[in-house]
Amino acid sequence: MIPVVALVGRPNVGKSTLFNRLTRTRDALVADYPGLTRDRKYGRAHLSGYEFIVVDTGGIDGTEEGIETRMAEQSLAAIEEADVVLFLTDARAGLTAADEAIAEHLRRREKTTFVVANKVDGIDADSACGEFWALGLGEVYQMAAAQGRGVTNMIEYALTPYAEAMGLTRDGEGEEEADERQYTEEEAEAEQQRLQDLPIKLAIIGKPNVGKSTLTNRILGEERVVVYDEPGTTRDSIYIPLERDGQEYVIIDTAGVRRRSKVHETVEKFSVIKTLKAVEDANVVLLVVDAREGIAEQDLGLLGFALNVGRALVIAVNKWDGIDQDVKERVKSELDRRLGFIDFARIHFISALHGTGVGHLFESVEEAYESATRRVSTSMLTRIMQMAQDDHQPPLVNGRRVKLKYAHAGGYNPPIVVIHGNQVKKLPDSYKRFMMNYYRRSLKVMGTPIQVRFQEGGNPFEGLNTKKLTVSQERRRKRMMSHIKDKKK
Numbered sequence: 324m325i326p327v328v329a330l331v332g333r334p335n336v337g338k339s340t341l342f343n344r345l346t347r348t349r350d351a352l353v354a355d356y357p358g359l360t361r362d363r364k365y366g367r368a369h370l371s372g373y374e375f376i377v378v379d380t381g382g383i384d385g386t387e388e389g390i391e392t393r394m395a396e397q398s399l400a401a402i403e404e405a406d407v408v409l410f411l412t413d414a415r416a417g418l419t420a421a422d423e424a425i426a427e428h429l430r431r432r433e434k435t436t437f438v439v440a441n442k443v444d445g446i447d448a449d450s451a452c453g454e455f456w457a458l459g460l461g462e463v464y465q466m467a468a469a470q471g472r473g474v475t476n477m478i479e480y481a482l483t484p485y486a487e488a489m490g491l492t493r494d495g496e497g498e499e500e501a502d503e504r505q506y507t508e509e510e511a512e513a514e515q516q517r518l519q520d521l522p523i524k525l526a527i528i529g530k531p532n533v534g535k536s537t538l539t540n541r542i543l544g545e546e547r548v549v550v551y552d553e554p555g556t557t558r559d560s561i562y563i564p565l566e567r568d569g570q571e572y573v574i575i576d577t578a579g580v581r582r583r584s585k586v587h588e589t590v591e592k593f594s595v596i597k598t599l600k601a602v603e604d605a606n607v608v609l610l611v612v613d614a615r616e617g618i619a620e621q622d623l624g625l626l627g628f629a630l631n632v633g634r635a636l637v638i639a640v641n642k643w644d645g646i647d648q649d650v651k652e653r654v655k656s657e658l659d660r661r662l663g664f665i666d667f668a669r670i671h672f673i674s675a676l677h678g679t680g681v682g683h684l685f686e687s688v689e690e691a692y693e694s695a696t697r698r699v700s701t702s703m704l705t706r707i708m709q710m711a712q713d714d715h716q717p718p719l720v721n722g723r724r725v726k727l728k729y730a731h732a733g734g735y736n737p738p739i740v741v742i743h744g745n746q747v748k749k750l751p752d753s754y755k756r757f758m759m760n761y762y763r764r765s766l767k768v769m770g771t772p773i774q775v776r777f778q779e780g781g782n783p784f785e786g787l788n789t790k791k792l793t794v795s796q797e798r799r800r801k802r803m804m805s806h807i808k809d810k811k812k
């Protein structure tokens with residue numbers, strides 16, 4: 324499971340600065356979806372081979388009385404649910420009462436905490452940081468988030484125990500490798516067969532009260548006992564195996580844990596982190612929205628995260644029963660307007676309560692999964708690239724035409740196409756987008772984002788027309804490619 328790192332600290336110590344630094348590499352992806360603004364609280368980070376979720380808990384002003392009550396509920400929940408807390412302090416300001424109050428709270432929660440003294444740039448760091456040892460939370464890490472100094476070291480240190488559990492090493496070795504194998508047509512087909520026997524992991528997500536439990540129960544076709552009296556951690560989703568039309572699924576149920584006790588009626592708790600983890604773990608995300616409420620900011624936040632991770636996506640507009648025709652029209656045009664940027668995702672109008680439309684959801688889920696995981700041969704990807712290039716030549720850069728040479732797969736779920744060529748880094752975004760759309764249409768990719776990456780460099784079989792490669796030539800080419808790849812390491 325992907326670890327969650329929470330950034331905690333009083334206002335102005337540099338949490339946002341660190342958050343931005345940790346999540347920035349991913350921004351490029353989100354930027355492809357102009358309809359989405361980035362969530363400033365939850366992000367996904369990738370740093371020296373480690374992937375993790377970062378949560379900025381916002382400023383906690385511990386000087387106020389009763390820190391427990393003063394902390395925003397979401398911040399508290401984030402601390403509870405985090406695997407690791409990075410407790411930021413300001414080396415320039417020195418130790419404050421607020422820091423001490425926060426430390427006291429963290430000590431009581433017995434959270435794995437790392438004290439980080441930020442803003443050590445341009446000061447005598449060692450002497451400035453000494454006093455933070457008094458917080459009683461162990462070693463004090465020096466960092467200058469604004470300059471990026473100390474950030475990688477600190478993250479590596481903090482995540483090493485999790486990295487070991489996940490089979491990662493510091494330099495990213497052993498990390499679950501994206502499937503970058505180059506397939507011939509036959510191999511692609513064989514791999515496809517193999518994939519058919521794997522279950523599709525489907526996460527059902529959405530903000531509170533949109534009908535996730537009702538939908539899950541409807542799918543399971545029975546009134547399932549909802550975790551009533553189980554000791555309630557809100558952070559864990561429930562994994563439910565299911566077979567449907569010969570296809571195996573694992574439904575990842577993120578609905579709020581309801582605890583009933585004699586005293587309190589129901590305790591419900593929405594956990595963003597649980598949802599984020601479910602998205603990470605899923606192949607396909609089913610985003611449920613409430614027809615009566617339209618698209619809310621929180622829906623867009625979840626959607627952004629799912630797209631950022633590259634998950635296949637189906638949208639269910641629930642509670643479609645018993646609303647007037649004119650309201651339906653209004654909801655539909657709002658969806659068009661606000662979700663136009665993800666035109667690849669199928670939208671279903673359903674009633675989880677009555678079961679209307681629920682069966683058809685699975686057609687789209689299967690389609691999305693199939694699109695997201697379909698193995699495509701190198702020759703096919705190269706052929707499509709050439710067709711696109713014939714249709715619409717790459718532009719001139721510095722008087723020379725950008726040359727695209729060949730393409731191969733760089734991973735699945737989401738599908739990644741890697742195009743090699745000369746001066747490709749200088750291609751304008753419009754051309755990159757054209758390529759992406761060309762692949763999407765040619766491969767009939769539906770229900771999943773796809774990525775096209777460009778890599779500088781030629782084809783070792785330059786001059787050979789890949790259209791005409793025989794099976795054995797293709798195999799030879801493949802061996803050569805992997806040889807070159809090995810040599811590069």
Ligand SMILES: Nc1nc2c(ncn2[C@@H]2O[C@H](COP(=O)(O)OP(=O)(O)OP(=O)(O)O)[C@@H](O)[C@H]2O)c(=O)[nH]1
Pocket residue numbers: 332333334335336337338339340341381382383441442443444466467468469470
């Ligand atoms: N010199 C120096 N300044 C820093 C560093 N990191 C952050 N700052 C500055 O400190 C100020 C506060 O940084 P933020 O990242 O907004 O702090 P925050 O903890 O998110 O603050 P809140 O949003 O109020 O909780 C900004 O002016 C930053 O530019 C650093 O490493 N060195």
Ligand SMILES: Nc1nc2c(ncn2[C@@H]2O[C@H](COP(=O)(O)OP(=O)(O)OP(=O)(O)O)[C@@H](O)[C@H]2O)c(=O)[nH]1
Pocket residue numbers: 529530531532533534535536537538577578579580591593641642643644673674675676677
């Ligand atoms: N009219 C109508 N009501 C629905 C439908 N689906 C769910 N509801 C109602 O909406 C309310 C919330 O449904 P839940 O299934 O508990 O919602 P949830 O998303 O699981 O909520 P959390 O557990 O808080 O995350 C309940 O009162 C349901 O009966 C629907 O299709 N139509």
